[in-house]
Amino acid sequence: MTQIHHSDILIMGAGPVGLSLALAAVRHGLSVRVIDRITPQTLADTAFDGRASALASTSWQMLQNLGLGDRLWRDVCPIDRIAVSDGLRQGALDFDAGVDGMGVMLPNSLLRAALYETASADGDIDLVMAASVTDRTVDAHRATVTLADGRTFTASLLVGAEGRVSPTRDLAGITLSQWSYRQRGIVTAVTLEKSHQNTAFEIFYPDGPLAVLPLNDDDDGRPMASIVWTVPEGKADAWTSLSDRAFGAALTRASGGFLGEMTPIAPRSSWPLTLCQASDMVAPRISLIGDSAHIIHPIAGQGLNLGLRDVAALADVLGEGARLGLDPGDLAQLQRYQSWRMLDNMMMAAATDVLNRLYGLPGGTPSLVRRVGMQLVGRTGLIRRLIVDEARGTSGDLPQLLMASD
């Protein structure tokens, strides 16, 4: 006889967004199961793969609220300032966050491993790894997922956290609007000759922006930075096949040499850049979080931050529902989550899209317009404040998990 395992919530995908939701949901007394096709070894591997994420202050606060602060505080590098420039022209625009900081940078491998190990240690979370899903169904009473080894799992709520390709989204019949930027993000890490002083640099070129983002010093005390270099699709292979030496020299040139020589010290990877927006974030007994619901240009380092805000909002809604004795899959409840998150996600998608297009226009006139615009922003206190609040993640109606507890 097939044994059926039931939980309140079944999360498909143990990425940073899926595991954060697992940790958040059990705090409300809900039982949670997470299914992923990757192995526990991959999730627990802390080796630096060259990828790092900018986490807004509120996202970092949320990770601390979920119990990851003690584990990660030594690994995060604070971002105190953001410096934006139009190529190497004069007139960079600086955003200073003051004492509160703008956010932190953290290697992805350390975030993934910390989330995985914290979730593994939680007796209320069942992690089903290296799983091969053969069937997914949903009816009025439950969602059911069957694995190739015959195990069957049911839940009141099925959450799609599988990233860009989401079978849960397909099961819900939710459509995805998407287009390609015809750009790729080349990602790696470098050591620097001079200190970055906890500044995130965003240097805009017509081909795409170069982001130089602060990381903690390496074991020999050399300053390190994470690199996200947006290049046209057709040129990406040429950039990825360069030797480390030639790539480092190109980076040093493109950054104007203000951080001294840059030396690549991590694998180089290249990511297709797309804008994707799901038509809905919920359906009966289904909800979507993170990249399953939306993917934006990494120009402002906000994709994961949006996903973590989805988690915080969904956890708030589910927590309140649990207190009232509601079924976690109740559609009216899920629709509250959707109306909370949809606008913020779409606004950020639009803002990053406009920014990418605006700086992608070549020629003297667009450059002049951009520089005048940057000077105006620089002089207008309110606009500066709005941009800083957006980067820190403190704008809008904040769910409980994103706030500091007293």
Ligand SMILES: Cc1cc2nc3c(=O)[nH]c(=O)nc-3n(C[C@H](O)[C@H](O)[C@H](O)COP(=O)(O)OP(=O)(O)OC[C@H]3O[C@@H](n4cnc5c(N)ncnc54)[C@H](O)[C@@H]3O)c2cc1C
């Ligand atoms: C170049 C680049 C730089 C970026 N920099 C930043 C940044 O600085 N700050 C920021 O906030 N965001 C950044 N982002 C965005 C960020 O990386 C993503 O938004 C984030 O990783 C999404 O997390 P997720 O958990 O939703 O999805 P993912 O990280 O894609 O995780 C999905 C998980 O689901 C699993 N899975 C997939 N399919 C299945 C299946 N069928 N069954 C079971 N499991 C499945 C996968 O194995 C994986 O573990 C960047 C993105 C790019 C491309």
